[in-house]
Amino acid sequence: MTKPVIFIDNVSKIYSSGDVEVHAVREVSLTVQPGEFVAIMGASGSGKSTMMNMLGCLDRPTLGRYLLDGIDVSALGRDTRADIRNQKIGFIFQGFNLLSRTTAIENVELPMMYSKRRFTPTELRERAMKALELVGLGKRGGHHPNQLSGGQQQRVAIARSLVNDPALLLADEPTGNLDSRTSIEIMDAFQALNDKGITIVMVTHEPDIAQYTKRNVVMRDGVIVKDAAVENRTLARDEMRRLDAEHQAAQLVK
Amino acid sequence: MKLTATVFIALRALRRNKLRSALTMLGIIIGVGAVIAMVAVGNGARSEVEATMASLGQNMILIFAGNFTTSGARGGWGNAGTLQISDAVSIIREVPGVTGVSPETRSGVQVALGNQNWATTLLGESPEYFDMRQWPLLSGSVFSDEDVRGVTKVAVLGKTPALQLFGDDDPVGQIIRVKHVPFRIIGVLKPKGLSLTGADQDDLIVVPYTTAMKRLTAATILRGINVQAETPEKMDQVEAQIVSLLRQRHRILGTREDDFTVRNQQEITEKATANSRTMTFLVAAIASVSLLVGGIGIMNIMLVSVTERTREIGIRMAIGAHGRDIMLQFLIEAVALSSLGGVIGILVGVGASESLSILMNWPTAISPLSVVLSFVFSALVGVFFGLYPAQKAAELDPIDALRYE
Numbered sequence: 161m162t163k164p165v166i167f168i169d170n171v172s173k174i175y176s177s178g179d180v181e182v183h184a185v186r187e188v189s190l191t192v193q194p195g196e197f198v199a200i201m202g203a204s205g206s207g208k209s210t211m212m213n214m215l216g217c218l219d220r221p222t223l224g225r226y227l228l229d230g231i232d233v234s235a236l237g238r239d240t241r242a243d244i245r246n247q248k249i250g251f252i253f254q255g256f257n258l259l260s261r262t263t264a265i266e267n268v269e270l271p272m273m274y275s276k277r278r279f280t281p282t283e284l285r286e287r288a289m290k291a292l293e294l295v296g297l298g299k300r301g302g303h304h305p306n307q308l309s310g311g312q313q314q315r316v317a318i319a320r321s322l323v324n325d326p327a328l329l330l331a332d333e334p335t336g337n338l339d340s341r342t343s344i345e346i347m348d349a350f351q352a353l354n355d356k357g358i359t360i361v362m363v364t365h366e367p368d369i370a371q372y373t374k375r376n377v378v379m380r381d382g383v384i385v386k387d388a389a390v391e392n393r394t395l396a397r398d399e400m401r402r403l404d405a406e407h408q409a410a411q412l413v414k
Numbered sequence: 415m416k417l418t419a420t421v422f423i424a425l426r427a428l429r430r431n432k433l434r435s436a437l438t439m440l441g442i443i444i445g446v447g448a449v450i451a452m453v454a455v456g457n458g459a460r461s462e463v464e465a466t467m468a469s470l471g472q473n474m475i476l477i478f479a480g481n482f483t484t485s486g487a488r489g490g491w492g493n494a495g496t497l498q499i500s501d502a503v504s505i506i507r508e509v510p511g512v513t514g515v516s517p518e519t520r521s522g523v524q525v526a527l528g529n530q531n532w533a534t535t536l537l538g539e540s541p542e543y544f545d546m547r548q549w550p551l552l553s554g555s556v557f558s559d560e561d562v563r564g565v566t567k568v569a570v571l572g573k574t575p576a577l578q579l580f581g582d583d584d585p586v587g588q589i590i591r592v593k594h595v596p597f598r599i600i601g602v603l604k605p606k607g608l609s610l611t612g613a614d615q616d617d618l619i620v621v622p623y624t625t626a627m628k629r630l631t632a633a634t635i636l637r638g639i640n641v642q643a644e645t646p647e648k649m650d651q652v653e654a655q656i657v658s659l660l661r662q663r664h665r666i667l668g669t670r671e672d673d674f675t676v677r678n679q680q681e682i683t684e685k686a687t688a689n690s691r692t693m694t695f696l697v698a699a700i701a702s703v704s705l706l707v708g709g710i711g712i713m714n715i716m717l718v719s720v721t722e723r724t725r726e727i728g729i730r731m732a733i734g735a736h737g738r739d740i741m742l743q744f745l746i747e748a749v750a751l752s753s754l755g756g757v758i759g760i761l762v763g764v765g766a767s768e769s770l771s772i773l774m775n776w777p778t779a780i781s782p783l784s785v786v787l788s789f790v791f792s793a794l795v796g797v798f799f800g801l802y803p804a805q806k807a808a809e810l811d812p813i814d815a816l817r818y819e
Contacts, residue, residue, distance in 0.1 A: 274730070
């Protein structure tokens with residue numbers, strides 16, 4: 161059996177503010193194998209954001225063990241976790257979180273600048289360009305984020321997350337700020353990446369977005385209440401074709 | 415992360431907020447500029463004082479009759495009647511390290527040529543006087559030791575009476591009357607200009623001291639004795655020997671006070687330059703306060719900048735930036751601000767002191783030390799005041815920073 165990308169064993173996260181202890185995540189165990197496409201779902205307060213922060217090595221579990229790509233990251237210090245994030249994880253955020261007034265290609269170069277590996281300037285450019293081409297934005301490298309649409313910005317963010325060849329893509333409500341058509345485009349990009357073998361974990365509260373993934377994990381009150389493979393998975397390509405057809409039909413009616 | 419990349423990021427962040435960066439730098443620019451300009455003006459003033467003091471002559475020791483450091487009614491210095499020609503002669507004979515001695519008398523006289531006349535100061539001196547005071551001639555020559563011995567009626571004119579009596583004509587060889595006694599003019603002195611106190615140094619007529627005493631004032635006492643030491647190092651020793659010699663000659667015993675006063679030219683110079691040095695320090699200190707204020711301005715802006723860019727910091731940290739990378743980025747920004755301000759401030763300071771010397775005719779001398787020091791200081795201001803905001807940025811929690819709106 162292959163080494164799991166995520167192996168969480170009895171992990172808890174307890175926030176204590178004064179005398180009150182808040183158990184955001186309670187003794188959760190989860191394993192994600194390479195090539196999986198998982199949606200973590202749940203209402204707000206279900207613990208999915210805390211889960212996301214821990215999976216992303218932004219936060220440490222209070223109790224339990226977390227192996228990321230075979231490395232125990234549950235007790236690492238600040239700088240080591242920063243290096244792990246740089247090498248193993250690609251982040252995609254709801255608000256895109258690109259550096260404004262910095263061109264798309266420079267945004268994509270950013271993770272390599274903080275990498276332990278030293279890249280030459282040409283190497284930096286080439287790798288960033290390749291990542292941008294992968295998300296279909298090869299010609300937009302010189303644009304600033306405010307010159308790009310929301311969907312394009314999110315694709316720049318995806319290119320940025322891919323540029324260091326991470327073991328895991330971690331997406332936090334990636335379609336939260338996008339309209340439905342653009343959301344489908346982004347899910348199409350994710351499905352295409354997943355088909356190439358990239359492991360993706362996505363946090364979302366929208367069930368129809370979760371339908372694009374292969375496995376849904378539902379959390380409530382800090383525990384996993386459902387963990388099942390997706391039946392009748394929606395394929396973004398089909399969905400787009402259907403939308404186009406509807407659009408044409410609407411045009412004809414007019 | 416590479417340092418060059420960090421520097422690049424910092425400089426780009428500054429370029430983005432051009433107006434803000436410029437205003438922040440202004441404090442440092444004014445501070446550094448003021449320090450450099452003020453020190454230049456102070457230095458210029460000091461070198462002018464030193465030049466004026468040098469016109470008194472070199473390694474001069476001045477002995478005045480009477481003691482004017484004690485209280486009580488006195489007839490003013492020089493009038494105590496305690497110094498005699500024999501005192502001057504014994505200094506030449508008995509004190510080693512002396513290169514020149516000139517007994518001095520001084521009185522106010524009216525000089526006349528035809529129907530022109532002029533009130534001036536008459537100095538009785540020895541021929542060494544002109545060398546000691548480094549006072550070259552405009553024309554003619556000075557009197558000799560023979561003139562002193564022969565009590566000749568010859569005179570060397572200062573530039574002012576020469577101008578008043580003769581206008582543009584050469585006075586050398588002409589006869590003038592001093593207190594109705596005819597004197598032949600044998601030389602005219604080069605003008606020295608005003609003294610530190612604003613007195614006209616050129617308003618005088620110099621004759622052999624013997625002539626002054628016998629033909630004009632009928633005095634037997636000297637007002638003072640000018641002594642020149644061989645080297646500046648020997649001045650203290652020569653001075654001490656003169657004091658003990660004169661005390662012995664005047665029979666002043668034990669702890670009784672001197673009946674004469676010795677002044678060392680070095681002391682006078684030091685006193686005069688010390689004043690301007692104090693002024694320079696004072697002004698430079700005030701100017702460096704504005705450097706400090708500039709530093710506080712930088713700190714303020716950096717704190718604002720860190721808050722503004724909390725999200726950016728969060729993104730960088732999420733992507734893999736260490737706290738150190740973030741800290742360096744902001745620190746370099748602060749240092750770039752302050753040292754760029756320092757460089758511009760140096761240009762402003764040099765420009766200001768140059769235009770002061772051109773427009774206002776003030777003497778200025780830019781001190782390289784003040785340029786180097788104020789640049790280093792401005793860079794240090796950046797480090798010092800940038801450190802706290804940079805540290806604050808580095809200690810941000812990436813989760814909170816990412817959530818920051």
